[in-house]
Amino acid sequence: MSAPQFDPAAYLAQLEEKKNRLIALLAPFAAPEPEVFDSPREHYRLRAEFRLWRENEERFYAMFAAGDKHTPILLDDFPIASTRINDLMPRLKAAWQLSSALSFKLFQAEFLTTLAGDGLITLCYHRPLDEHWQAAAQQLATELGVSLVGRSRGQRLVIGRDYVVEELDVAGRTFSYRQPEGAFTQPNGAVNEKMLNWAFDALGERQDDLLELYCGNGNFTLPLATRVRKVLATEISKSSVNAALANLADNNVDNVTLVRLSAEELTEALNEVRPFRRLQxxxxxxxxxxxxxxxxxxxxxxxxxxxxxxRFERILYISCNPETLAANIAQLHDSHRVTRCALFDQFPYTHHMESGVLLERR
Structure with a gap:
């Protein structure tokens, strides 16, 4: 990941540019003006990864500008990252400076945190990890109050848990989420919570069933399942499927059937092109x-x-790429119209944006 151009004073102007860009992309479909959900100006990113750059026998956190892997930007803190990450960064650096077991051939550090305050650090090495590393890592995890994962070629050693636990409030109910190390999670927790509440409201209370494609760890599945009779959800990533199943159990959501199929495979199953054993x-x-x-x-x-x-009366679509969203809407525009639209600023100070639309049958 490259360092974004962090400038809180320019935030509102950048957000307005994103809004206008989304309006222009969806203008051919007579979409309503988007609801806009802004981000905290700083400390909004719950995960971050840094290469470690060595100078004068000392390692520094480093990031790089896009397209330049040779000129490091050395960091002592990272204001777009969560306060938890900023608290952990100097303490981790002090620990590896004092311990050769932790620092020898260490080349990358990754942080995963939650709004609920949980934290996990992954340390990546160009060497095998032995009992000396495990002893030092155990002490470090205790001192920092985090779980810790060590990675090297063919090795993955876990101190504590290999996931963090998030808590998100949707329409007055708190949902608990296990978020595994190495798996996709929404990086901006505050905006993710706004997305969940928007999707919950946009779907509305239904007496029929919901099909969910690309369900991940169940981020949207949990609250949306409370709006319908039952849900059939699909996801191809095994780690995400396992996390989603745990999240469904942890939250006592019992009206969801989850199958490990890609969206393309489920399409074939629903079209009766071929059977799948995972649907037995x-x-x-x-x-x-x-x-x-x-x-x-x-x-x-x-x-x-x-x-x-x-085929469906309602298509609720969350997108991390407005260009491909517009292309998909173009394919559906003759049968469905855009009745709601939203911009979620998951990625401040970058050109990236998350958006959502509700399409309803004409």
């Missing part, structure tokens, strides 16, 4: 789907999956 025991025809929720990767939905969503 699941009667797809028993579902009365009224809505589909999608949160695809940056490439958006492939044409077949996009065509699948056309």
């Amino acid at each position: 025991g699941i009667d797809l025809k028993s579902y009365q789907f009224g809505s589909v929720f999608v949160d695809p990767p940056r490439a958006g939905m492939d044409p077949d999956t996009c065509e699948l969503t056309r």
Whole structure:
């Protein structure tokens, strides 16, 4: 990750530019003006990773400008990162400076934190990790009050847990989420909470069923499941599936069936192109789907999956790439119209933005 251009004084102007860009992209579809959900100006990012740069026998946290891997930007703190990360950075640096077991061939440090205050640090090495590292890491984890993961080629040693626990409030209910080390999580917790509440409101109270594609660790699944009769959710990542299953159990959400299939595979199953063993025991025809929720990767939905969503009365779509969102809407525009639109500023001081639309059948 490259260092963003951190300038709180310019934040509102940048947010207005994003809003105008989204309006322009969705103008061909007569979309309403987007609801805009801003970000905290600093300490909003819950995860960060740093390369370690060595100068004069000392290691520093380093980041690099886009396209330049040779000129480090040395850091003592990182104002866009959570206060928890900023508290941990100097304490971790002091620890590795005092311990060769921790510092020898250490090349990267990754932080994962939560709004709820949990923390996990991953340390990456160009060497095998032995009992001396484990003893030092155990002491460090205790001193910092975090879990710690050591990684080297063919090794992954866990001190404590390999996940953090987040708590997010949606419509008056607090949901608990396990967020695994190395798996995708929303980086901006405050904005993620706003996204969840917007999606919860946009879906509304329903008496039918929901299909969810790309469900990840169940970030949206948990609150949306309380709005419908039952949910069929899909995800291809094994670590995300395991986290989602744990999150469903931890929150006593019992109306969700989760299958490890890609969106493309589920499309084939619903179109009866071919059967899948992972769907054994699941009667797809028993579902009365009224809505589909999608949160695809940056490439958006492939044409077949996009065509699948056309079957539903309501398409609730969260996107991390407004260009592919617009391309998908273009495919659906003849049958569905955009009735709600939102901009979620997950990534301040960058050109990236998260957006959401509700499409309803004409």
